[in-house]
Amino acid sequence: xxxxxxxxxxxxxxxxxxxxxxxxxxxxxxxxxxxxxxxxxxxxxxxxxxxxxxxxxxxxxxxxxxxxxxxxxxxxxxxxxxxxxxxxxxxxxxxxxxxxxxxxxxxxxxxxxxxxxxxxxxxxxxxxxxxxxxxxxxxxxxxxxxxxxxxxxxxxxxxxxxxxxxxxxxxxxxxxxxxxxxxxxxxxxxxxxxxxxxxxxxxxxxxxxxxxxxxxxxxxxxxxxxxxxxxxxxxxxxxxxxxxxxxxxxxxxxxxxxxxxxxxxxxxxxxxxxxxxxxxxxxxxxxxxxxxxxxxxxxxxxxxxxxxxxxxxxxxxx
Amino acid sequence: xxxxxxxxxxxxxxxxxxxxxxxxxxxxxxxxxxxxxxxxxxxxxxxxxxxxxxxxxxxxxxxxxxxxxxxxxxxxxxxxxxxxxxxxxxxxxxxxxxxxxxxxxxxxxxxxxxxxxxxxxxxxxxxxxxxxxxxxxxxxxxxxxxxxxxxxxxxxxxxxxxxxxxxxxxxxxxxxxxxxxxxxxxxxxxxxxxxxxxxxxxxxxxxxxxxxxxxxxxxxxxxxxxxxxxxxxxxxxxxxxxxxxxxxxxxxxxxxxxxxxxxxx
Numbered sequence: 001x002x003x004x005x006x007x008x009x010x011x012x013x014x015x016x017x018x019x020x021x022x023x024x025x026x027x028x029x030x031x032x033x034x035x036x037x038x039x040x041x042x043x044x045x046x047x048x049x050x051x052x053x054x055x056x057x058x059x060x061x062x063x064x065x066x067x068x069x070x071x072x073x074x075x076x077x078x079x080x081x082x083x084x085x086x087x088x089x090x091x092x093x094x095x096x097x098x099x100x101x102x103x104x105x106x107x108x109x110x111x112x113x114x115x116x117x118x119x120x121x122x123x124x125x126x127x128x129x130x131x132x133x134x135x136x137x138x139x140x141x142x143x144x145x146x147x148x149x150x151x152x153x154x155x156x157x158x159x160x161x162x163x164x165x166x167x168x169x170x171x172x173x174x175x176x177x178x179x180x181x182x183x184x185x186x187x188x189x190x191x192x193x194x195x196x197x198x199x200x201x202x203x204x205x206x207x208x209x210x211x212x213x214x215x216x217x218x219x220x221x222x223x224x225x226x227x228x229x230x231x232x233x234x235x236x237x238x239x240x241x242x243x244x245x246x247x248x249x250x251x252x253x254x255x256x257x258x259x260x261x262x263x264x265x266x267x268x269x270x271x272x273x274x275x276x277x278x279x280x281x282x283x284x285x286x287x288x289x290x291x292x293x294x295x296x297x298x299x300x301x302x303x304x305x306x307x308x309x310x311x312x313x314x315x316x317x318x
Numbered sequence: 319x320x321x322x323x324x325x326x327x328x329x330x331x332x333x334x335x336x337x338x339x340x341x342x343x344x345x346x347x348x349x350x351x352x353x354x355x356x357x358x359x360x361x362x363x364x365x366x367x368x369x370x371x372x373x374x375x376x377x378x379x380x381x382x383x384x385x386x387x388x389x390x391x392x393x394x395x396x397x398x399x400x401x402x403x404x405x406x407x408x409x410x411x412x413x414x415x416x417x418x419x420x421x422x423x424x425x426x427x428x429x430x431x432x433x434x435x436x437x438x439x440x441x442x443x444x445x446x447x448x449x450x451x452x453x454x455x456x457x458x459x460x461x462x463x464x465x466x467x468x469x470x471x472x473x474x475x476x477x478x479x480x481x482x483x484x485x486x487x488x489x490x491x492x493x494x495x496x497x498x499x500x501x502x503x504x505x506x507x508x509x510x511x512x513x514x515x516x517x518x519x520x521x522x523x524x525x526x527x528x529x530x531x532x533x534x535x536x537x538x539x540x541x542x543x544x545x546x547x548x549x550x551x552x553x554x555x556x557x558x559x560x561x562x563x564x565x566x567x568x569x570x571x572x573x574x575x576x577x578x579x580x581x582x583x
Contacts, residue, residue: 012425012426012429015426016426016429016430019426019430019435020438023435023438023439023441023442024438024441024442125573126569126570126573129569129570129572129573130565130566130569130570132569133513133516133517133565133566133568133569134561134562134565134566135516135517135520135521135537135561135562135565136517136520136521137520137521137524137537137540137541137561138520138540138558138561138562138565140524140540141540141541141543141544141547141554141558142558144544144547145544145547145551145554149544149545149547149548150547150548150551240429240431241431243431244431244432244433244434245433247433247434247437247521247525248433248521248524248525251524251525252524252541262434262437263437263525266437266438266440266441266527267526267527269441271441274437274438274441278434278437278438281431281434282429282430282431282434285429285430285431286429289429
């Protein structure tokens with residue numbers, strides 16, 4: 001079972017490398033012609049192309065890139081000449097901190113939101129769906145205008161140098177993390193509300209409500225166990241979504257992370273950097289899904305009997 | 319009757335807002351690209367929304383700034399929907415062959431966040447094209463999955479068997495007999511695909527891969543008018559409100575059509 005999941009994840013990662021490579025290299029306009037555009041003769045472009053190995057067929061270039069990737073060598077940036085792995089490593093801590101803070105906030109907001117809407121008999125589903133639909137840039141603008149420009153509580157942009165530690169001034173993480181967490185919490189709760197509604201229709205939950213147990217107690221004791229596995233899967237999905245969302249947030253708030261790196265690399269068509277920075281969130285999602293699957297398997301083995309047992313004790317005691 | 323009316327509100331308002339935004343440029347009182355007042359002028363009777371950093375009329379810019387964004391989003395959503403429905407019909411009708419391929423493709427593309435896909439595509443394609451392709455790649459598998467699942471449930475109905483027995487051509491059966499049964503599902507999906515497309519188009523525009531200044535554009539206006547939020551907050555609210563409204567209306571449309579199908583996003 002575990003072997004099958006691992007193979008599946010490995011195959012999906014492999015497929016993702018094909019997609020990223022194809023999107024950046026197989027489309028018209030290769031690195032050499034883009035880099036030398038307008039300031040080099042055709043001969044020079046041809047020479048640059050040979051230097052970058054672009055005269056080889058696409059499949060050969062892909063295999064060469066893939067074998068480098070497996071050895072941790074992602075090539076060098078076309079604009080700065082630095083190894084891509086160095087650039088990624090330097091910016092990873094800022095993005096990892098941001099995603100971790102945003103993920104924690106998302107989890108808290110989602111749980112709180114689900115409990116509140118459920119205690120109020122499921123109203124607020126429309127609100128969550130609506131909040132999840134609003135583009136992230138609108139959140140960025142609204143939060144920036146309110147917390148930074150009007151109230152002046154938080155800095156509008158972080159002045160962190162690349163490779164800097166965002167925890168030296170945690171206030172710089174607040175706006176980016178909130179901008180990421182608000183819509184993703186709304187999204188996560190729309191995903192989980194369906195599961196919650198189904199669970200609430202289960203006989204033992206209906207019975208618990210009918211016996212007049214306090215709603216909060218029913219939620220915690222009878223409903224929660226059924227939500228653990230879906231919640232883990234949603235969490236994994238959200239982590240990837242947040243990792244992708246850093247592209248906007250880091251650019252808007254000037255945080256030197258992987259998302260900002262991806263955007264600036266796309267702007268100057270620095271293809272090796274684009275490939276490396278784009279693979280990071282994809283691998284995050286796939287690994288997250290794998291972990292969620294494995295955790296779900298573990299919960300199924302150990303968690304279920306406890307649920308049934310606790311339900312039975314309550315029944316016999318009443 | 320009330321139910322019918324209630325269900326028509328969100329799509330009706332959505333249609334009105336989209337039409338207004340697409341026609342907005344001709345209603346603009348001033349040239350949206352020329353300065354007409356002091357930078358960051360507060361709202362007045364002449365300029366109901368005040369002016370932006372360069373003293374341009376915010377009202378005119380808002381009226382003119384939705385067409386491109388919504389046009390790209392609508393194109394992207396329509397393309398994703400069409401391709402998704404076609405794939406879904408194929409997968410539902412030939413589950414063994416097409417079904418497996420669609421599932422695999424769906425798994426892969428679900429793991430690639432749409433925004434990353436759009437950014438990677440923006441290396442070689444113009445922003446709008448990148449949005450359309452990314453919306454198709456990330457949205458069509460979702461639509462296909464839902465359509466295929468629904469297909470599987472109606473596959474064995476008598477009227478379909480009858481059509482096949484009559485000797486109708488496969489494509490005719492799919493389009494004339496099967497597709498109408500999926501109408502409600504597709505209506506719900508329109509809203510969801512539009513939401514993704516709108517989010518992608520907005521994000522790419524804010525990141526600078528869409529329209530370029532001085533073009534009026536809601537997404538660009540968000541980043542242009544943020545620095546003056548303390549001086550003229552209306553300049554920021556003016557593009558943010560219609561943008562959020564469009565997203566909310568799409569969500570409401572999807573929800574009205576979805577009713578019970580929560581969680582399919």
